[in-house]
Amino acid sequence: MSQLGQPLRAVAARVMQSVENGQSLSQCLPHAMGDVADNERPPLQALCYGTCRWFHRLDGELQARLNKPLRKSNRVVHHLMLVALFQLRFSQQATYAILNETVEACRALDKPHLTGLVNGVLRAAEREGEPPLADEAGRFSHPLWMLEKLRHNWPHDWQAILETNNTQAPMTLRVNALRFSRDDYLQLLSDAGIDAKATLFAPHGIQLTAPVPVDLLPWFSEGAVSVQDEAAQLCTTLMDLAPGQRVLDACAAPGGKTCAILESCGELEEVVAIDESADRLPRVQENLERLDLMATLKQADAADIDQWWDRKPFDRILLDVPCSATGVIRRHPDIKLLRRESDIVPLASIQLGLLESMWQVLAPGGRLVYATCSVFPQENHRIIRRFLKQQDNAALVEPDVLWGRDMETGRQMLPVPESHDGFFYAVLEKPEP
Ligand SMILES: C[S@@+](CC[C@H](N)C(=O)[O-])C[C@H]1O[C@@H](n2cnc3c(N)ncnc32)[C@H](O)[C@@H]1O
Numbered sequence: 001m002s003q004l005g006q007p008l009r010a011v012a013a014r015v016m017q018s019v020e021n022g023q024s025l026s027q028c029l030p031h032a033m034g035d036v037a038d039n040e041r042p043p044l045q046a047l048c049y050g051t052c053r054w055f056h057r058l059d060g061e062l063q064a065r066l067n068k069p070l071r072k073s074n075r076v077v078h079h080l081m082l083v084a085l086f087q088l089r090f091s092q093q094a095t096y097a098i099l100n101e102t103v104e105a106c107r108a109l110d111k112p113h114l115t116g117l118v119n120g121v122l123r124a125a126e127r128e129g130e131p132p133l134a135d136e137a138g139r140f141s142h143p144l145w146m147l148e149k150l151r152h153n154w155p156h157d158w159q160a161i162l163e164t165n166n167t168q169a170p171m172t173l174r175v176n177a178l179r180f181s182r183d184d185y186l187q188l189l190s191d192a193g194i195d196a197k198a199t200l201f202a203p204h205g206i207q208l209t210a211p212v213p214v215d216l217l218p219w220f221s222e223g224a225v226s227v228q229d230e231a232a233q234l235c236t237t238l239m240d241l242a243p244g245q246r247v248l249d250a251c252a253a254p255g256g257k258t259c260a261i262l263e264s265c266g267e268l269e270e271v272v273a274i275d276e277s278a279d280r281l282p283r284v285q286e287n288l289e290r291l292d293l294m295a296t297l298k299q300a301d302a303a304d305i306d307q308w309w310d311r312k313p314f315d316r317i318l319l320d321v322p323c324s325a326t327g328v329i330r331r332h333p334d335i336k337l338l339r340r341e342s343d344i345v346p347l348a349s350i351q352l353g354l355l356e357s358m359w360q361v362l363a364p365g366g367r368l369v370y371a372t373c374s375v376f377p378q379e380n381h382r383i384i385r386r387f388l389k390q391q392d393n394a395a396l397v398e399p400d401v402l403w404g405r406d407m408e409t410g411r412q413m414l415p416v417p418e419s420h421d422g423f424f425y426a427v428l429e430k431p432e433p
Pocket residue numbers: 232250251252253254255256257258274275276277280300301302303320321322323354
């Protein structure tokens with residue numbers, strides 16, 4: 001039976017359950033969108049993102065309101081109540097509508113015996129207001145391990161990082177420099193009634209005052225611009241790209257940086273874009289096609305160089321490694337539920353392994369830019385330090401830039417409200433023999 005027309009909150013509760021079971025919002029939301037009417041898609045997205053963003057705060061309150069946890073088989077009703085609590089605490093929607101529709105969603109989830117409980121919990125939540133937040137995990141709405149790690153790593157900044165993570169990130173564009181100057185595109189936006197300004201550090205970046213659907217952006221489908229955070233755009237400013245170079249983007253999907261590389265230097269000899277994910281690699285091709293750019297795509301484990309390398313060294317390598325993504329929590333609040341403390345050590349070992357392998361395919365005189373969207377030094381500064389300890393033909397380049405914090409081995413950007421995400425960059429060169 002088609003589920004189209006399912007109550008919005010019932011669909012949102014199922015999405016939240018999938019996230020709790022380890023699926024990311026970008027994996028499960030597109031499927032869930034098929035279960036609701038077209039006009040309910042934006043509210044479904046807002047409900048799921050908002051509930052993830054405030055999960056730890058809402059869950060603290062809900063647990064305190066329940067005499068005992070629901071059985072595992074009824075867990076979806078726990079998520080349904082979280083979705084409703086998110087609306088009660090963070091939306092302008094009328095309380096009676098939230099209550100009625102949540103009870104209706106409980107029935108649609110085939111849990112009619114729990115409607116009384118749902119109604120009682122939400123009525124009490126409405127009547128009594130939000131209780132004082134019991135602990136820091138609730139107060140900052142982050143998992144405790146992440147909060148403690150940030151406090152340890154950033155004793156002066158951890159609160160600002162956590163607070164910024166709970167805000168909405170701005171929509172930032174990268175103007176395709178092969179097509180338009182930034183000033184010309186700003187004019188096009190202004191003509192279209194879209195308020196925007198140039199980014200501070202990224203030379204082709206434009207930040208919108210309010211997000212808009214991409215199809216309202218002038219010439220979007222013709223490849224005039226891409227959506228990309230300012231910090232991510234900065235990779236090309238560190239690569240020292242020049243015509244004739246052979247360039248490798250070693251962890252490329254969905255291709256944001258591959259395309260930025262190709263746009264920032266028109267006459268590169270070749271750009272090879274590798275990703276090990278068969279699901280994600282087609283996104284690189286889609287982006288290349290929209291922007292009318294060309295790269296050689298390979299699906300491979302970049303670290304296994306015998307599998308894919310043709311023995312022709314690369315002059316430039318971008319190594320945008322898989323990481324905890326703790327610098328982009330504003331854009332992906334499900335990271336708070338998905339990431340585990342135990343993920344970080346294995347990630348660090350993958351990152352160091354990738355760096356060691358990529359060093360083998362870098363030409364003498366070549367440059368490698370290491371990037372993460374993490375704010376943990378364990379994945380950033382310490383990876384580079386470990387690499388430099390064991391590698392004597394690697395030289396650190398100190399970027400001459402006005403952004404980020406100097407971490408000895410690279411530049412760390414922390415997320416900034418109404419501005420860029422958290423990112424780390426290090427630049428290494430292989431001396432000529
Ligand atoms: C941070 S994302 C890359 C984002 C991309 N550079 C961009 O700007 O659009 C990391 C990517 O690395 C890929 N990946 C992870 N391990 C890999 C490996 N061993 N070899 C190649 N790709 C890998 C993941 O599939 C993921 O797409």
